[in-house]
Amino acid sequence: MIRCRALAGLLCLCLASTVALVARAQNVSSPYHVNAQRLQSTLVKLSEYGRNPDGGVTRLGYSETDMAAREYVIGIMKDAGLSIRIDPAGNIFGQRDGSQKLPVILFGSHIDSVVHGGNYDGDVGSLGAIEVIRALNESSMKTRHPLEVVIWTNEEGNHFGIGTLGSGIAAGLIGPEILDRKDDKGVTFAEWLRRYGQDPAKLGDARIRQDLLAASLELHIEQGPNLYERQIPIGVVRSIVAVGRWDCVVSGTANHAGTTPMNRRHNALTAASKDVLAVRDVVLSETGTQVGNVGFMKVEPGAPNVIPGRAEFPVELRDLDDGKVLRMWEHVSEGLRQVDKEEGVDTRCESTDNVRSARATPAIQAAIRDAAKSVGLASMDLPSFAGQDSQNIAKIAPMGMIFIPSKAGISHSPEEYSSPQDIANGAEVLYRTVLLLDQRLNP
Ligand SMILES: [Zn+2]
Numbered sequence: 068m069i070r071c072r073a074l075a076g077l078l079c080l081c082l083a084s085t086v087a088l089v090a091r092a093q094n095v096s097s098p099y100h101v102n103a104q105r106l107q108s109t110l111v112k113l114s115e116y117g118r119n120p121d122g123g124v125t126r127l128g129y130s131e132t133d134m135a136a137r138e139y140v141i142g143i144m145k146d147a148g149l150s151i152r153i154d155p156a157g158n159i160f161g162q163r164d165g166s167q168k169l170p171v172i173l174f175g176s177h178i179d180s181v182v183h184g185g186n187y188d189g190d191v192g193s194l195g196a197i198e199v200i201r202a203l204n205e206s207s208m209k210t211r212h213p214l215e216v217v218i219w220t221n222e223e224g225n226h227f228g229i230g231t232l233g234s235g236i237a238a239g240l241i242g243p244e245i246l247d248r249k250d251d252k253g254v255t256f257a258e259w260l261r262r263y264g265q266d267p268a269k270l271g272d273a274r275i276r277q278d279l280l281a282a283s284l285e286l287h288i289e290q291g292p293n294l295y296e297r298q299i300p301i302g303v304v305r306s307i308v309a310v311g312r313w314d315c316v317v318s319g320t321a322n323h324a325g326t327t328p329m330n331r332r333h334n335a336l337t338a339a340s341k342d343v344l345a346v347r348d349v350v351l352s353e354t355g356t357q358v359g360n361v362g363f364m365k366v367e368p369g370a371p372n373v374i375p376g377r378a379e380f381p382v383e384l385r386d387l388d389d390g391k392v393l394r395m396w397e398h399v400s401e402g403l404r405q406v407d408k409e410e411g412v413d414t415r416c417e418s419t420d421n422v423r424s425a426r427a428t429p430a431i432q433a434a435i436r437d438a439a440k441s442v443g444l445a446s447m448d449l450p451s452f453a454g455q456d457s458q459n460i461a462k463i464a465p466m467g468m469i470f471i472p473s474k475a476g477i478s479h480s481p482e483e484y485s486s487p488q489d490i491a492n493g494a495e496v497l498y499r500t501v502l503l504l505d506q507r508l509n510p
Pocket residue numbers: 177188189222287
Protein backbone atom coordinates (compact mmCIF):
# COMPACT_ATOMS: atom_id res chain seq x y z
CA MET A 68 0.00 0.00 0.00
CA ILE A 69 1.31 3.37 -0.97
CA ARG A 70 1.26 5.97 1.76
CA CYS A 71 0.85 9.47 0.42
CA ARG A 72 1.61 12.67 2.25
CA ALA A 73 0.58 15.87 0.49
CA LEU A 74 4.04 17.37 0.86
CA ALA A 75 5.31 19.50 -1.98
CA GLY A 76 7.97 17.29 -3.56
CA LEU A 77 6.37 13.99 -2.72
CA LEU A 78 2.95 14.81 -4.05
CA CYS A 79 3.67 14.33 -7.76
CA LEU A 80 5.77 11.24 -7.26
CA CYS A 81 3.26 9.65 -4.97
CA LEU A 82 0.19 10.50 -7.08
CA ALA A 83 1.96 9.33 -10.22
CA SER A 84 2.72 5.87 -8.84
CA THR A 85 -0.76 5.39 -7.42
CA VAL A 86 -2.24 6.54 -10.71
CA ALA A 87 -0.38 3.75 -12.50
CA LEU A 88 -1.79 1.20 -10.04
CA VAL A 89 -5.34 2.46 -10.43
CA ALA A 90 -4.99 2.46 -14.21
CA ARG A 91 -3.80 -1.15 -14.16
CA ALA A 92 -6.63 -2.17 -11.81
CA GLN A 93 -9.15 -0.54 -14.13
CA ASN A 94 -8.07 -2.45 -17.20
CA VAL A 95 -9.63 -5.62 -15.80
CA SER A 96 -13.14 -5.20 -17.29
CA SER A 97 -13.44 -1.80 -15.64
CA PRO A 98 -16.95 -0.64 -14.77
CA TYR A 99 -15.54 2.89 -14.80
CA HIS A 100 -16.27 5.44 -17.50
CA VAL A 101 -14.09 8.12 -15.93
CA ASN A 102 -10.33 7.88 -16.42
CA ALA A 103 -8.65 7.86 -12.99
CA GLN A 104 -5.19 8.52 -14.38
CA ARG A 105 -6.27 11.52 -16.43
CA LEU A 106 -8.20 12.95 -13.46
CA GLN A 107 -5.17 12.53 -11.17
CA SER A 108 -2.87 14.24 -13.64
CA THR A 109 -5.11 17.33 -13.63
CA LEU A 110 -5.15 17.30 -9.80
CA VAL A 111 -1.35 17.20 -9.77
CA LYS A 112 -1.17 20.10 -12.22
CA LEU A 113 -3.69 22.21 -10.26
CA SER A 114 -1.72 21.56 -7.04
CA GLU A 115 1.15 23.63 -8.53
CA TYR A 116 -0.87 26.87 -8.33
CA GLY A 117 -0.21 28.41 -4.92
CA ARG A 118 1.88 25.48 -3.68
CA ASN A 119 3.52 26.14 -0.31
CA PRO A 120 7.12 25.04 0.32
CA ASP A 121 5.95 23.07 3.36
CA GLY A 122 3.16 21.32 1.46
CA GLY A 123 -0.40 22.04 0.43
CA VAL A 124 -1.58 25.27 -1.19
CA THR A 125 -2.63 28.81 -0.42
CA ARG A 126 -4.95 29.79 -3.26
CA LEU A 127 -7.38 32.36 -1.94
CA GLY A 128 -10.46 33.34 -3.95
CA TYR A 129 -9.90 36.64 -5.81
CA SER A 130 -6.10 36.55 -5.88
CA GLU A 131 -3.35 36.45 -8.50
CA THR A 132 -2.78 32.75 -7.72
CA ASP A 133 -6.47 31.98 -8.15
CA MET A 134 -6.47 33.86 -11.47
CA ALA A 135 -3.62 31.69 -12.79
CA ALA A 136 -5.30 28.48 -11.61
CA ARG A 137 -8.56 29.57 -13.24
CA GLU A 138 -6.78 29.98 -16.58
CA TYR A 139 -5.53 26.41 -16.31
CA VAL A 140 -8.99 25.08 -15.44
CA ILE A 141 -10.72 27.12 -18.17
CA GLY A 142 -8.20 25.64 -20.63
CA ILE A 143 -9.08 22.05 -19.78
CA MET A 144 -12.80 22.90 -19.80
CA LYS A 145 -12.40 24.25 -23.35
CA ASP A 146 -10.39 21.14 -24.33
CA ALA A 147 -13.36 19.07 -23.12
CA GLY A 148 -15.52 20.96 -25.62
CA LEU A 149 -17.39 23.11 -23.08
CA SER A 150 -18.60 26.60 -24.03
CA ILE A 151 -17.27 28.92 -21.36
CA ARG A 152 -19.17 31.75 -19.71
CA ILE A 153 -17.99 33.74 -16.68
CA ASP A 154 -20.67 35.51 -14.65
CA PRO A 155 -20.17 39.00 -13.11
CA ALA A 156 -19.18 37.42 -9.74
CA GLY A 157 -16.36 35.51 -11.46
CA ASN A 158 -18.04 32.07 -11.30
CA ILE A 159 -16.99 29.93 -14.29
CA PHE A 160 -19.59 27.94 -16.25
CA GLY A 161 -18.90 25.48 -19.08
CA GLN A 162 -21.88 24.19 -21.02
CA ARG A 163 -22.41 20.98 -23.01
CA ASP A 164 -25.58 21.00 -25.11
CA GLY A 165 -28.49 18.68 -24.46
CA SER A 166 -30.75 17.18 -27.12
CA GLN A 167 -33.89 18.83 -25.70
CA LYS A 168 -34.85 22.30 -24.53
CA LEU A 169 -34.72 21.53 -20.81
CA PRO A 170 -33.30 23.20 -17.71
CA VAL A 171 -29.62 22.59 -16.94
CA ILE A 172 -28.09 19.86 -14.78
CA LEU A 173 -25.32 21.79 -13.00
CA PHE A 174 -22.32 20.16 -11.29
CA GLY A 175 -18.92 21.28 -10.05
CA SER A 176 -17.24 22.76 -6.98
CA HIS A 177 -14.53 25.36 -6.23
CA ILE A 178 -10.76 25.66 -6.70
CA ASP A 179 -9.92 28.29 -4.07
CA SER A 180 -8.38 27.12 -0.78
CA VAL A 181 -7.98 28.34 2.77
CA VAL A 182 -4.62 29.74 3.91
CA HIS A 183 -2.30 26.70 4.09
CA GLY A 184 -4.98 24.39 2.73
CA GLY A 185 -4.80 21.04 0.99
CA ASN A 186 -5.05 19.72 -2.58
CA TYR A 187 -8.44 18.01 -2.42
CA ASP A 188 -11.08 20.30 -0.89
CA GLY A 189 -12.92 21.71 -3.93
CA ASP A 190 -10.32 20.52 -6.45
CA VAL A 191 -11.69 16.95 -6.50
CA GLY A 192 -15.24 18.10 -7.28
CA SER A 193 -14.15 20.67 -9.86
CA LEU A 194 -11.78 18.43 -11.81
CA GLY A 195 -14.05 15.40 -11.22
CA ALA A 196 -16.86 17.32 -12.96
CA ILE A 197 -14.63 18.08 -15.97
CA GLU A 198 -13.57 14.41 -16.09
CA VAL A 199 -17.26 13.43 -16.26
CA ILE A 200 -17.63 15.60 -19.38
CA ARG A 201 -14.54 14.02 -20.99
CA ALA A 202 -15.92 10.54 -20.21
CA LEU A 203 -19.31 11.43 -21.71
CA ASN A 204 -17.55 12.73 -24.83
CA GLU A 205 -15.54 9.52 -25.16
CA SER A 206 -18.61 7.32 -24.98
CA SER A 207 -20.41 9.73 -27.38
CA MET A 208 -23.11 10.00 -24.74
CA LYS A 209 -25.77 12.59 -25.50
CA THR A 210 -27.96 13.83 -22.65
CA ARG A 211 -31.47 15.30 -22.90
CA HIS A 212 -30.66 18.09 -20.45
CA PRO A 213 -27.89 20.56 -21.14
CA LEU A 214 -25.04 19.91 -18.70
CA GLU A 215 -23.05 22.67 -17.08
CA VAL A 216 -19.80 22.41 -15.13
CA VAL A 217 -19.43 25.20 -12.57
CA ILE A 218 -16.36 26.47 -10.69
CA TRP A 219 -17.67 28.68 -7.86
CA THR A 220 -15.47 31.58 -6.76
CA ASN A 221 -14.17 32.18 -3.22
CA GLU A 222 -15.94 29.28 -1.50
CA GLU A 223 -13.63 29.36 1.49
CA GLY A 224 -14.08 33.07 2.03
CA ASN A 225 -10.63 33.56 3.60
CA HIS A 226 -10.54 36.65 1.37
CA PHE A 227 -13.29 39.17 2.29
CA GLY A 228 -14.42 37.03 5.24
CA ILE A 229 -17.55 35.62 3.61
CA GLY A 230 -17.68 31.92 2.77
CA THR A 231 -19.43 30.52 -0.35
CA LEU A 232 -19.31 34.03 -1.81
CA GLY A 233 -19.65 33.33 -5.56
CA SER A 234 -22.49 30.85 -5.13
CA GLY A 235 -24.16 33.19 -2.61
CA ILE A 236 -24.28 35.92 -5.26
CA ALA A 237 -25.54 33.42 -7.89
CA ALA A 238 -28.30 32.29 -5.54
CA GLY A 239 -29.33 35.89 -4.84
CA LEU A 240 -28.36 35.64 -1.15
CA ILE A 241 -25.62 38.31 -1.40
CA GLY A 242 -26.34 41.60 -3.17
CA PRO A 243 -24.46 44.71 -4.35
CA GLU A 244 -23.83 45.79 -0.72
CA ILE A 245 -20.77 43.52 -0.92
CA LEU A 246 -19.12 45.69 -3.60
CA ASP A 247 -17.70 48.27 -1.16
CA ARG A 248 -16.35 45.66 1.25
CA LYS A 249 -12.57 46.02 1.64
CA ASP A 250 -10.05 43.25 2.13
CA ASP A 251 -7.22 43.58 4.67
CA LYS A 252 -5.13 45.47 2.09
CA GLY A 253 -7.93 48.00 1.60
CA VAL A 254 -8.89 46.76 -1.88
CA THR A 255 -12.64 46.66 -2.49
CA PHE A 256 -14.53 43.66 -3.77
CA ALA A 257 -15.58 45.81 -6.77
CA GLU A 258 -11.90 46.34 -7.63
CA TRP A 259 -11.20 42.60 -7.46
CA LEU A 260 -14.12 41.97 -9.82
CA ARG A 261 -12.55 44.45 -12.28
CA ARG A 262 -9.24 42.55 -12.01
CA TYR A 263 -11.23 39.42 -12.92
CA GLY A 264 -12.43 41.24 -16.05
CA GLN A 265 -15.93 41.88 -14.69
CA ASP A 266 -18.13 44.96 -14.45
CA PRO A 267 -19.16 45.39 -10.78
CA ALA A 268 -22.26 47.36 -11.83
CA LYS A 269 -23.58 44.14 -13.41
CA LEU A 270 -23.19 41.99 -10.27
CA GLY A 271 -26.96 41.44 -10.11
CA ASP A 272 -26.79 39.64 -13.48
CA ALA A 273 -24.90 36.78 -11.78
CA ARG A 274 -28.15 35.73 -10.13
CA ILE A 275 -29.42 32.42 -11.54
CA ARG A 276 -33.14 32.25 -12.32
CA GLN A 277 -34.85 29.45 -10.43
CA ASP A 278 -36.37 27.81 -13.52
CA LEU A 279 -33.00 27.47 -15.27
CA LEU A 280 -31.69 24.58 -13.18
CA ALA A 281 -33.07 21.03 -13.22
CA ALA A 282 -30.61 19.92 -10.52
CA SER A 283 -27.33 20.81 -8.88
CA LEU A 284 -24.71 18.21 -7.90
CA GLU A 285 -21.40 18.51 -6.10
CA LEU A 286 -18.69 15.92 -5.53
CA HIS A 287 -16.56 16.76 -2.47
CA ILE A 288 -14.25 15.22 0.09
CA GLU A 289 -16.05 14.57 3.39
CA GLN A 290 -13.68 16.71 5.51
CA GLY A 291 -14.73 14.53 8.45
CA PRO A 292 -13.89 10.99 9.62
CA ASN A 293 -17.15 9.05 9.04
CA LEU A 294 -16.47 7.45 5.64
CA TYR A 295 -12.74 6.92 6.29
CA GLU A 296 -13.25 5.21 9.65
CA ARG A 297 -16.10 3.02 8.43
CA GLN A 298 -14.29 2.32 5.12
CA ILE A 299 -17.36 3.30 3.10
CA PRO A 300 -16.41 4.78 -0.30
CA ILE A 301 -19.46 6.99 -0.97
CA GLY A 302 -21.38 9.41 1.25
CA VAL A 303 -24.82 10.68 0.31
CA VAL A 304 -25.27 14.08 1.93
CA ARG A 305 -28.59 14.52 3.75
CA SER A 306 -28.19 18.09 4.92
CA ILE A 307 -25.61 20.86 5.30
CA VAL A 308 -24.98 22.82 8.48
CA ALA A 309 -26.04 26.36 9.26
CA VAL A 310 -23.00 28.59 9.88
CA GLY A 311 -23.23 31.82 11.88
CA ARG A 312 -20.25 34.20 12.14
CA TRP A 313 -19.79 37.31 14.25
CA ASP A 314 -16.85 39.73 14.53
CA CYS A 315 -16.29 40.91 18.09
CA VAL A 316 -14.21 43.85 19.33
CA VAL A 317 -13.29 44.20 23.01
CA SER A 318 -12.41 47.76 24.01
CA GLY A 319 -10.40 48.17 27.19
CA THR A 320 -7.72 50.69 28.14
CA ALA A 321 -4.10 50.50 26.98
CA ASN A 322 -1.83 51.57 29.83
CA HIS A 323 1.64 51.08 31.35
CA ALA A 324 2.01 47.41 32.28
CA GLY A 325 4.43 48.24 35.10
CA THR A 326 2.82 51.17 36.84
CA THR A 327 -0.91 50.32 36.63
CA PRO A 328 -2.04 48.35 39.69
CA MET A 329 -3.69 45.02 38.89
CA ASN A 330 -7.06 46.14 40.27
CA ARG A 331 -7.20 49.19 37.98
CA ARG A 332 -6.70 47.48 34.67
CA HIS A 333 -9.19 47.19 31.80
CA ASN A 334 -7.35 44.48 29.92
CA ALA A 335 -8.97 43.68 26.58
CA LEU A 336 -6.95 40.49 26.09
CA THR A 337 -7.83 39.04 29.49
CA ALA A 338 -11.50 39.68 28.72
CA ALA A 339 -11.23 38.23 25.21
CA SER A 340 -9.56 35.11 26.61
CA LYS A 341 -12.51 34.59 28.95
CA ASP A 342 -14.83 35.21 25.97
CA VAL A 343 -13.18 32.35 24.05
CA LEU A 344 -13.88 30.02 26.99
CA ALA A 345 -17.47 31.32 27.17
CA VAL A 346 -17.99 30.29 23.51
CA ARG A 347 -16.66 26.81 24.23
CA ASP A 348 -18.77 26.42 27.39
CA VAL A 349 -21.99 27.45 25.63
CA VAL A 350 -21.39 24.96 22.80
CA LEU A 351 -20.67 22.17 25.30
CA SER A 352 -23.63 23.02 27.54
CA GLU A 353 -26.20 21.01 25.58
CA THR A 354 -26.24 17.62 23.90
CA GLY A 355 -25.98 17.40 20.12
CA THR A 356 -23.42 17.76 17.38
CA GLN A 357 -23.16 21.59 17.43
CA VAL A 358 -19.68 23.12 17.22
CA GLY A 359 -18.13 26.53 17.84
CA ASN A 360 -14.80 28.17 17.10
CA VAL A 361 -12.75 31.31 17.69
CA GLY A 362 -10.19 31.10 14.87
CA PHE A 363 -7.87 34.01 15.62
CA MET A 364 -7.34 37.08 17.74
CA LYS A 365 -5.79 40.44 16.95
CA VAL A 366 -4.49 42.33 19.97
CA GLU A 367 -3.44 45.98 20.15
CA PRO A 368 -1.19 47.77 20.74
CA GLY A 369 0.89 44.57 21.05
CA ALA A 370 3.91 45.30 23.25
CA PRO A 371 5.21 43.34 26.25
CA ASN A 372 5.05 46.37 28.52
CA VAL A 373 1.62 47.69 27.51
CA ILE A 374 -1.75 46.43 28.79
CA PRO A 375 -3.78 45.42 25.71
CA GLY A 376 -6.41 48.05 24.98
CA ARG A 377 -8.18 46.31 22.13
CA ALA A 378 -8.84 42.72 21.09
CA GLU A 379 -10.66 41.54 18.02
CA PHE A 380 -11.84 37.99 17.27
CA PRO A 381 -14.46 36.15 15.19
CA VAL A 382 -16.96 33.68 16.64
CA GLU A 383 -18.26 30.88 14.44
CA LEU A 384 -21.13 28.57 15.44
CA ARG A 385 -22.49 25.62 13.44
CA ASP A 386 -25.41 23.20 13.70
CA LEU A 387 -27.82 21.43 11.37
CA ASP A 388 -30.63 23.43 13.04
CA ASP A 389 -30.69 27.18 12.24
CA GLY A 390 -32.60 27.87 15.47
CA LYS A 391 -29.95 26.25 17.61
CA VAL A 392 -27.20 28.43 16.08
CA LEU A 393 -29.14 31.58 17.01
CA ARG A 394 -29.97 30.24 20.49
CA MET A 395 -26.29 29.45 21.11
CA TRP A 396 -25.37 32.97 19.99
CA GLU A 397 -27.83 34.48 22.52
CA HIS A 398 -26.14 32.48 25.29
CA VAL A 399 -22.66 33.46 24.05
CA SER A 400 -23.75 37.12 24.08
CA GLU A 401 -24.91 36.79 27.70
CA GLY A 402 -21.53 35.27 28.58
CA LEU A 403 -19.69 38.14 26.88
CA ARG A 404 -21.76 40.73 28.78
CA GLN A 405 -20.87 38.99 32.04
CA VAL A 406 -17.14 39.09 31.15
CA ASP A 407 -17.47 42.82 30.32
CA LYS A 408 -18.73 43.45 33.86
CA GLU A 409 -16.01 41.37 35.46
CA GLU A 410 -13.16 42.94 33.45
CA GLY A 411 -14.43 46.51 33.06
CA VAL A 412 -14.35 46.45 29.25
CA ASP A 413 -16.89 46.96 26.48
CA THR A 414 -17.49 44.26 23.85
CA ARG A 415 -19.40 44.83 20.61
CA CYS A 416 -20.15 42.06 18.10
CA GLU A 417 -21.48 42.32 14.59
CA SER A 418 -22.99 39.53 12.49
CA THR A 419 -20.85 39.02 9.37
CA ASP A 420 -22.24 35.83 7.87
CA ASN A 421 -25.35 33.79 8.42
CA VAL A 422 -25.61 30.78 6.12
CA ARG A 423 -28.75 28.78 6.71
CA SER A 424 -28.80 25.00 6.76
CA ALA A 425 -29.93 23.14 3.63
CA ARG A 426 -31.48 19.76 2.92
CA ALA A 427 -30.50 17.67 -0.07
CA THR A 428 -33.40 16.76 -2.39
CA PRO A 429 -34.60 13.17 -1.66
CA ALA A 430 -34.85 12.25 -5.38
CA ILE A 431 -31.23 13.30 -5.93
CA GLN A 432 -30.08 11.42 -2.81
CA ALA A 433 -31.83 8.34 -4.25
CA ALA A 434 -30.09 8.79 -7.62
CA ILE A 435 -26.67 9.01 -5.89
CA ARG A 436 -27.41 5.85 -3.88
CA ASP A 437 -28.51 4.02 -7.06
CA ALA A 438 -25.44 5.24 -8.95
CA ALA A 439 -23.10 3.99 -6.19
CA LYS A 440 -24.89 0.64 -6.10
CA SER A 441 -24.54 0.24 -9.88
CA VAL A 442 -20.74 0.54 -9.54
CA GLY A 443 -20.81 -1.95 -6.64
CA LEU A 444 -19.87 0.72 -4.08
CA ALA A 445 -21.31 0.86 -0.55
CA SER A 446 -22.77 4.21 0.51
CA MET A 447 -24.06 5.82 3.67
CA ASP A 448 -26.19 8.90 4.33
CA LEU A 449 -24.52 11.62 6.38
CA PRO A 450 -24.68 15.36 7.12
CA SER A 451 -22.07 17.92 6.07
CA PHE A 452 -20.55 19.89 8.92
CA ALA A 453 -18.61 21.94 6.41
CA GLY A 454 -20.39 24.84 4.72
CA GLN A 455 -20.77 24.26 0.97
CA ASP A 456 -21.66 26.16 -2.19
CA SER A 457 -24.41 23.57 -2.61
CA GLN A 458 -26.27 24.94 0.39
CA ASN A 459 -26.71 28.27 -1.40
CA ILE A 460 -27.75 26.57 -4.63
CA ALA A 461 -30.32 24.52 -2.68
CA LYS A 462 -32.28 27.81 -2.46
CA ILE A 463 -32.73 27.89 -6.26
CA ALA A 464 -32.50 24.25 -7.41
CA PRO A 465 -32.95 20.64 -6.31
CA MET A 466 -29.56 19.78 -4.77
CA GLY A 467 -27.43 16.74 -3.98
CA MET A 468 -23.86 16.11 -2.79
CA ILE A 469 -21.56 13.10 -3.12
CA PHE A 470 -18.85 12.67 -0.46
CA ILE A 471 -15.70 10.56 -0.65
CA PRO A 472 -13.43 9.65 2.31
CA SER A 473 -10.90 12.12 3.72
CA LYS A 474 -7.90 10.39 5.27
CA ALA A 475 -8.32 10.52 9.08
CA GLY A 476 -11.00 13.16 8.51
CA ILE A 477 -8.32 15.85 8.07
CA SER A 478 -9.09 18.90 5.93
CA HIS A 479 -8.12 22.58 5.57
CA SER A 480 -4.56 21.37 6.09
CA PRO A 481 -1.64 20.28 3.88
CA GLU A 482 -2.24 16.80 5.34
CA GLU A 483 -5.62 16.59 3.57
CA TYR A 484 -5.68 13.41 1.43
CA SER A 485 -8.09 11.23 -0.54
CA SER A 486 -6.78 8.22 -2.47
CA PRO A 487 -6.87 8.11 -6.30
CA GLN A 488 -9.26 5.15 -6.04
CA ASP A 489 -11.63 7.09 -3.78
CA ILE A 490 -11.49 10.06 -6.17
CA ALA A 491 -12.19 7.83 -9.18
CA ASN A 492 -15.11 6.25 -7.28
CA GLY A 493 -16.57 9.68 -6.58
CA ALA A 494 -16.20 10.86 -10.18
CA GLU A 495 -17.77 7.64 -11.52
CA VAL A 496 -20.72 8.02 -9.14
CA LEU A 497 -21.07 11.63 -10.30
CA TYR A 498 -21.02 10.43 -13.95
CA ARG A 499 -23.76 7.88 -13.29
CA THR A 500 -25.84 10.24 -11.13
CA VAL A 501 -25.84 12.83 -13.92
CA LEU A 502 -27.12 10.20 -16.38
CA LEU A 503 -29.74 8.87 -13.94
CA LEU A 504 -31.05 12.39 -13.31
CA ASP A 505 -31.05 13.06 -17.04
CA GLN A 506 -33.42 10.08 -17.45
CA ARG A 507 -35.53 10.66 -14.35
CA LEU A 508 -36.05 14.44 -14.35
CA ASN A 509 -38.57 16.10 -16.70
CA PRO A 510 -39.72 12.78 -18.26
ZN1 LIG B 1 -14.78 22.81 -0.27
